[in-house]
Amino acid sequence: MDLAKTLKSPRLNGWPLFWLIAGPTSLVMIVGTLRTASWDGPAVSSMIQLSVRFSVPWLFLAFAASSLQVLYPGPAALWVSRNRKYFGLCFAAGMAWQGFFILWLVTVYSDYYINEVYALRDAIEGVVGYAFLAAMTVTSFMPVRKRMTPKAWKLLHKSGIYFLWAYAASTYWWALYYYQNPVPLDYVYYWAGFVAAALRIAAWTRKRNKKERKAKPHGESRPALKLLGFAIIGAAVVFAALAKSWYPIAEELLYGYSFTRWPELYLPYWPFEPYFALFIIAAAGFLIAKARA
């Protein structure tokens, strides 16, 4: 099979690709709704869960798209980059379904929402997430996009995709390392989100390293620093996998001070435990990028 030729097929690009994904996703939501015998808070909540599970993979793909091009140039990475907008819109379409079920939950099963779901900080994160998603969706269309400067458009889409990635990544982190009954899909989605972010760090490191080599053509490479960088990355992945054991200590150390009261109540994702391992990997990436005297 000629992969490059297949991935150039009109049916696998642009709007046909969007409908190939969003069409069946919507069908699953409609069938799921019609097959639900009796409605209550938990039933609507499980449709929220289903709609997100059909959305998150496209978010992670759009998040990793440009990095795949840097790290693994070829027909597959090119296809993902070429269709990044449409993968983003597939995520938006799935999240439109989540939005529909959320409105249903909040308006019809308000008691359940208030007693079982509502938490101020989650609501702040969720509403900001939807605000970003709405802005990114409308500015994906040229008539709106051309009214923005390229710099403003890039800032919106970069901060928006980082915010939405952070929401999904932290939801699965809490499912694995704080709540009691993670399902196998939670592990798949957590590590997929982790790898998507790690690919961005690796692509940044590769680009930075290239820049260093260009700036210092006669510079000496420092293999020890590189080795240290890779050792730190290995340790960070183990640290990420052992979060269940270190989280209670982090909770003791990071919560409950008078000066952290405000961020604990209002600041999205504070104090950022789900990303600690990725912060360490980013620092190691910086070391590796600098491994040239």
Ligand code: HEM
């Ligand atoms: C105010 C806005 C939001 C509300 C009220 C809300 C509500 C919910 C509820 C009730 C669930 C749990 C479903 C269940 O387990 O039964 C859920 C799951 C989830 N939501 Fe949202 N959400 C909001 C915004 C968002 C945003 C912006 C994202 C961005 C990516 C998102 C991603 C997720 C994810 C990843 C899950 C986990 C699904 C799973 O278990 O696999 N949500 N949400």
